[in-house]
Each structure stands twice: as structure tokens, then as C-alpha cells.
Amino acid sequence: MKLSVRGEYALRALIVLGLDYIEDDSVVRIQEISTRQNIPKRFLEQILNDLKSAGLLESKRGIAGGYRLKRPPEKISLAEVIRHIEGPLAPVSCVSERFYEKCSCPNEDKCAIRSVMKEVRDAIVRILEDVTVAQLCERVKTLQGPQTNPLDYII
Amino acid sequence: MKLSVRGEYALRALIVLGLDYIEDDSVVRIQEISTRQNIPKRFLEQILNDLKSAGLLESKRGIAGGYRLKRPPEKISLAEVIRHIEGPLAPVSCVSERFYEKCSCPNEDKCAIRSVMKEVRDAIVRILEDVTVAQLCERVKTLQGPQTNPLDYII
DNA sequence: TATAATCCCGACTGAAAGCATCAAGAATAA
DNA sequence: TTATTCTTGATGCTTTCAGTCGGGATTATA
Incomplete structure (x- = not known):
């Protein structure tokens, strides 16, 4: 993000x-x-x-x-705002929930990079969804x- | 990031x-x-x-x-790699440690957006520095x- | 020493994204 | 009616991104 x-x-x-x-x-x-x-x-x-x-x-x-x-204002999260303005919060869109796009790797479920990026995504979302x-x-x-x-x- | x-x-x-x-x-x-x-x-x-x-x-x-x-390979973190290839891990460079750039807000220490983004940065870095x-x-x-x-x- | 395979380096290109600016139109309070 | 505001869509400029290209330097091997 x-x-x-x-x-x-x-x-x-x-x-x-x-x-x-x-x-x-x-x-x-x-x-x-x-x-x-x-x-x-x-x-x-x-x-x-x-x-x-x-x-x-x-x-x-x-x-x-x-x-x-x-x-x-209590009902508007930063996540919602940023998603509308910037697009996906995830660092790569193959781990994005609402802006998912297939990436080029052959098997996403077995992609090591993806698994790390998913952790990053979750960490970002956890914060921005809360504030x-x-x-x-x-x-x-x-x-x-x-x-x-x-x-x-x-x- | x-x-x-x-x-x-x-x-x-x-x-x-x-x-x-x-x-x-x-x-x-x-x-x-x-x-x-x-x-x-x-x-x-x-x-x-x-x-x-x-x-x-x-x-x-x-x-x-x-x-x-x-x-x-145990001595190479993803953070180091990505920093060299992509630049700052932080979502805005005014909260980046090694790619710091002054932003346009009048007083950074009192910027609310910055304070949230700092949390996001820390979360990202914590993961990528570890892996x-x-x-x-x-x-x-x-x-x-x-x-x-x-x-x-x-x- | 010739050669073929490899890395090295900088320039180039086409497409897209990012950061705006502008003109003209539609609504509305006074 | 008018001045002020939002509405919409087009346009322009610059930078980044992804990738290509040509030609040079290095080296193992025959």
C-alpha cells in the first residue's frame, strides 16, 4: 500500500x-x-x-x-477511504480481498512470496480497518x- | 508499500x-x-x-x-531486498526511516495522518525485517x- | 590464441499512472 | 436575476514501469 x-x-x-x-x-x-x-x-x-x-x-x-x-465519522474507516481512492491495500493484488487479480505464478496457493505478502496485507488492513x-x-x-x-x- | x-x-x-x-x-x-x-x-x-x-x-x-x-540466505531479509528494488517500505516517505522526505504538512510531529501511517509502516517493517x-x-x-x-x- | 558463452552497461521506447488545470454547464439562496 | 457553488468531462505534462536493444568486457576451454 x-x-x-x-x-x-x-x-x-x-x-x-x-x-x-x-x-x-x-x-x-x-x-x-x-x-x-x-x-x-x-x-x-x-x-x-x-x-x-x-x-x-x-x-x-x-x-x-x-x-x-x-x-x-465513527462509521468511516480509513481502509474504506483509501480503498476507494487508491485501490487495493495489499502489496500485490493476488492477495487482495476486494481487488483480487490473478498473478503470473503457476499455483497461488503454493506461492511462498504470496504467503508473506498475505501477512503484510493482513497487518495493514488490521490497522486501517480499525482507525x-x-x-x-x-x-x-x-x-x-x-x-x-x-x-x-x-x- | x-x-x-x-x-x-x-x-x-x-x-x-x-x-x-x-x-x-x-x-x-x-x-x-x-x-x-x-x-x-x-x-x-x-x-x-x-x-x-x-x-x-x-x-x-x-x-x-x-x-x-x-x-x-539467512542473512538477507526481505526488507533489505525490497528497499533496494522498490525504495521505501513506508506508505508515505515522511514516515520512512531511510528514505525520509519532508512532506507538505506544516508540523510533522503533530500530523494525525502521519501518526497512523507510522503504525502501518512499523507493522510492515516488522514482518519484512523478520523474514x-x-x-x-x-x-x-x-x-x-x-x-x-x-x-x-x-x- | 581463437571462440563461444556469459555477464556488464547505458540508452531507448511505449504505455500507463499521477498530478493537476480548464471550460462550460446545472442548481440554488438571496 | 445574479452570484456562488457544485458537476462533468476533456486535456496536458511529467514521471514511473516494464521491457528491449546493441555492443562491450571477461573468461573457460579447445
């Missing part, structure tokens, strides 16, 4: 939306996420749309528009302390 | 050389590894050369030439049973 810039941006955006998540229908504008997290706006558009079609976000158009989480967006937001708060706006991107 | 075809080939080649490893100076030709593992010969050349300059292999030129492990080429060869033997030539590539 390798996290691309795209995936990192997705997580950063979800942190903003997670911290902002309230039970009513408040939304956050792309523009705001973009400036707060220093993400190219046009690129972020793509990514948020992607997360939306993955069922993670919902949006509202027009002048009071923006994005919000479709589910509470939710809500927990990620918690980490942000404890790590960054009680600042005015813990998210502001500072260069 | 994502294992490319190149990395997979490297491991497969090392399995051949590991199984073949004897204390005298017997060597295995590229050609043989290529046909036994069904790896494009010209491509394999590159890879073996790469492993050589990484200090993992040594070679002999000329008509009785070939490659062999420079160290006993050696010798153990990989063992797995081949136990998985594939006592065949005449457990390595032959069969389509």
Missing part, C-alpha cells in the same frame, strides 16, 4: 469535514477546505466528487452549497492541542 | 539462488533463472545487476559464469512439497 498525494488530500479533507460534522445539514465549501489544507482547488474538486460517488460524502449546490459527511475518521479527528485534537483553529495550514 | 513486477522478479530470483546456495562457489546463469521463473531475460539482467550493486549478489563472468548470493530469503526458501519447500524440481515454472 502506497498513499499517493491524492489519497493524502482525501484524508485531509475528511478531517476537515469530520471536525465540522454536526447532526444538522451544515456544509463546508470546497474553497474553504482548499485554503485550510492548502490543496489545489481544482484537484480537490475531483477528489471530493470521487468520495461522493463512493457514498462517503453528500453535497449541496448553489450559493450556500458545500460538502458534508454522509455518515457519522476511523472520527479517531483521526481525535488525534488531530490531542496532537495539536486546543488552538483556535487547529486546521489552519501554516507555511 | 507496493510490490512491483520488478520486485517480485527479484524475490523469485533470490529464491532460486537461495535454494541453490552452497558454500563453494557454484553460480547460476541468468538464462536458467529466467526460464525456471519465466522472467524476461533482458529484464532480469537489469534486476540481478541491481541486486549485485546492492551487495546482495556476486557474479562470475565468462563461459562458466553466473550469479550467487554474496551472503548466506529472510532462507525462510522464503523453506516456505517454498514446505508449500510445494518434495517434488523433483519445485521451482520449475509450469503454465
Whole structure:
């Protein structure tokens, strides 16, 4: 598993939306996420749309528009996010559960490399399946302390 | 961490050389590894050369030439191999120990994403640092049973 | 010493992925 | 009606990946 810039941006955006998540229908504008997290706006558009079609976000158009989480942040695991943005978590797709692809070795069940990679996959999944967006937001708060706006991107 | 075809080939080649490893100076030709593992010969050349300059292999030129492990297979971890072929094991290089690169976030120590990725990195490294080429060869033997030539590539 | 087999080295290529940017359209609050 | 926002699809640039190629250096053997 390798996290691309795209995936990192997705997580950063979800942190903003997670911290902002309230039970009513408040939304956050792309523009705001973009400036707060220093993400190219046009690129972020793509990514948020992607997360939306993955069922993670919902949006509202027009002048009071923006994005919000479709589910509470405790119900979104990093595994789910990354799978949608990056594809398989496994180091090789012949050990991936949902992105399985046959590899070139003659007998997968007897492939030694595969057996090691399966262990690696399981270790990765165990962590990412466990950590939710809500927990990620918690980490942000404890790590960054009680600042005015813990998210502001500072260069 | 994502294992490319190149990395997979490297491991497969090392399995051949590991199984073949004897204390005298017997060597295995590229050609043989290529046909036994069904790896494009010209491509394999590159890879073996790469492993050589990484200090993992040594070679002999000329008509009785070939490659062999420079160290006993128990002393070569998969982590070392993959790091040389693929680069960082970590999912993002700002949590990599030997391929560290600063990322774009303002304060790395307080980055929540980073803290999760560090856990992922540690889990990956823990496994790959532990498994050696010798153990990989063992797995081949136990998985594939006592065949005449457990390595032959069969389509 | 000639030769054939082997490793050695760097350049090259075509396809795909990654990181965006852009233009124009659709919805909506004020 | 208008300004602001999301929506969609196309496009462009750069880097990586997988693999090929030509020609050179080395060496066992006859």
C-alpha cells in the first residue's frame, strides 16, 4: 500500500469535514477546505466528487452549497477511504480481498512470496480497518492541542 | 508499500539462488533463472545487476559464469531486498526511516495522518525485517512439497 | 590464441499512472 | 436575476514501469 498525494488530500479533507460534522445539514465549501489544507482547488474538486460517488460524502449546490459527511465519522474507516481512492491495500493484488487479480505464478496457493505478502496485507488492513475518521479527528485534537483553529495550514 | 513486477522478479530470483546456495562457489546463469521463473531475460539482467550493486549478489563472468548470493540466505531479509528494488517500505516517505522526505504538512510531529501511517509502516517493517530469503526458501519447500524440481515454472 | 558463452552497461521506447488545470454547464439562496 | 457553488468531462505534462536493444568486457576451454 502506497498513499499517493491524492489519497493524502482525501484524508485531509475528511478531517476537515469530520471536525465540522454536526447532526444538522451544515456544509463546508470546497474553497474553504482548499485554503485550510492548502490543496489545489481544482484537484480537490475531483477528489471530493470521487468520495461522493463512493457514498462517503453528500453535497449541496448553489450559493450556500458545500460538502458534508454522509455518515457519522465513527462509521468511516480509513481502509474504506483509501480503498476507494487508491485501490487495493495489499502489496500485490493476488492477495487482495476486494481487488483480487490473478498473478503470473503457476499455483497461488503454493506461492511462498504470496504467503508473506498475505501477512503484510493482513497487518495493514488490521490497522486501517480499525482507525476511523472520527479517531483521526481525535488525534488531530490531542496532537495539536486546543488552538483556535487547529486546521489552519501554516507555511 | 507496493510490490512491483520488478520486485517480485527479484524475490523469485533470490529464491532460486537461495535454494541453490552452497558454500563453494557454484553460480547460476541468468538464462536458467529466467526460464525456471519465466522472467524476461533482458529484464532480469537489469534486476540481478541491481541486486549485485546492492551487495546482495556476486557474479562470475565468462563461459562458466553466473550469479550467487554474496551472503548466506539467512542473512538477507526481505526488507533489505525490497528497499533496494522498490525504495521505501513506508506508505508515505515522511514516515520512512531511510528514505525520509519532508512532506507538505506544516508540523510533522503533530500530523494525525502521519501518526497512523507510522503504525502501518512499523507493522510492515516488522514482518519484512523478520523474514529472510532462507525462510522464503523453506516456505517454498514446505508449500510445494518434495517434488523433483519445485521451482520449475509450469503454465 | 581463437571462440563461444556469459555477464556488464547505458540508452531507448511505449504505455500507463499521477498530478493537476480548464471550460462550460446545472442548481440554488438571496 | 445574479452570484456562488457544485458537476462533468476533456486535456496536458511529467514521471514511473516494464521491457528491449546493441555492443562491450571477461573468461573457460579447445
